């Protein structure tokens with residue numbers, strides 16, 4: 001676990017002393033865009049962009065990581081598997097950070113042949129300074145990471161490749177954007193990143209503050225899902241995918257390892273049936289790997305779990321029937 005400073009790898013755990021016991025997540029730094037083949041080469045905020053094409057991009061992920069998991073789900077649901085290759089790291093993130101060591105459970109890296117994920121960052125920029133994170137979208141043509149921010153990879157995958165795949169599913173419909181953005185902001189702060197802020201806190205009062213915010217938010221999501229099939233109503237959107245990747249890790253990891261133990265997702269009737277519906281959605285279960293998930297957190301984060309023992313349980317009834325059909329739902333919108 002560490003980071004790059006001027007292109008040199010340094011093995012360091014998160015510094016929470018300088019922030020009063022708080023875990024502060026650093027913003028992703030590689031933020032170029034991928035646009036549709038004939039579109040102007042510019043991202044939605046004027047970012048530099050490269051055109052989508054088949055077999056030009058490769059997605060580097062960890063199957064354990066909830067942020068990478070968003071991108072993996074979009075790759076699956078948007079029919080991108082034949083166009084965008086994928087490599088996954090070993091579940092262990094130790095002194096060299098994420099690795100592509102097959103003997104430790106990685107797929108290996110057939111594109112660049114690197115041992116460590118940080119090498120992809122120094123291939124991109126030999127003087128890179130910052131955290132070395134997954135997911136990362138690699139551009140084989142320019143030999144660099146185009147983008148390492150999962151929220152943006154979700155948006156890129158939502159439309160840039162549509163003319164190549166013929167897949168017009170729309171996870172960010174224009175008329176729902178205001179609502180999706182508001183849900184995302186709350187869920188990111190209190191839930192997606194909230195579990196990390198709770199679990200990585202190194203002061204009691206900081207842990208308790210994030211713990212309280214997390215469960216207030218889960219309680220309110222539980223109420224919302226009592227009469228709404230998905231977070232933004234009748235349509236399944238990116239807001240659901242972003243919540244899903246935290247929910248599926250919750251009972252197996254965050255409840256115990258991150259001490260988020262007020263309630264399990266299994267104790268929330270609506271959230272647990274909603275989790276099952278999404279898990280059973282065609283193309284999603286195949287992106288979920290609970291062995292990678294549990295091994296990564298319990299065996300890598302040894303400041304939290306010094307023995308690195310990985311718990312055997314719990315049994316999760318993800319394939320059990322769900323009751324969400326009682327609510328009106330229309331599935332996934334199509335681009336107009």
Ligand SMILES: N[C@@H](CCC(=O)N[C@@H](CS)C(=O)NCC(=O)O)C(=O)O
Nearest residue numbers: 028065067131132133134148149150
């Ligand atoms: N903003 C990034 C965050 C990604 C992130 O933090 N990934 C974690 C894995 S779950 C990581 O690679 N951490 C390594 C580190 O912080 O050194 C995104 O959403 O894409």
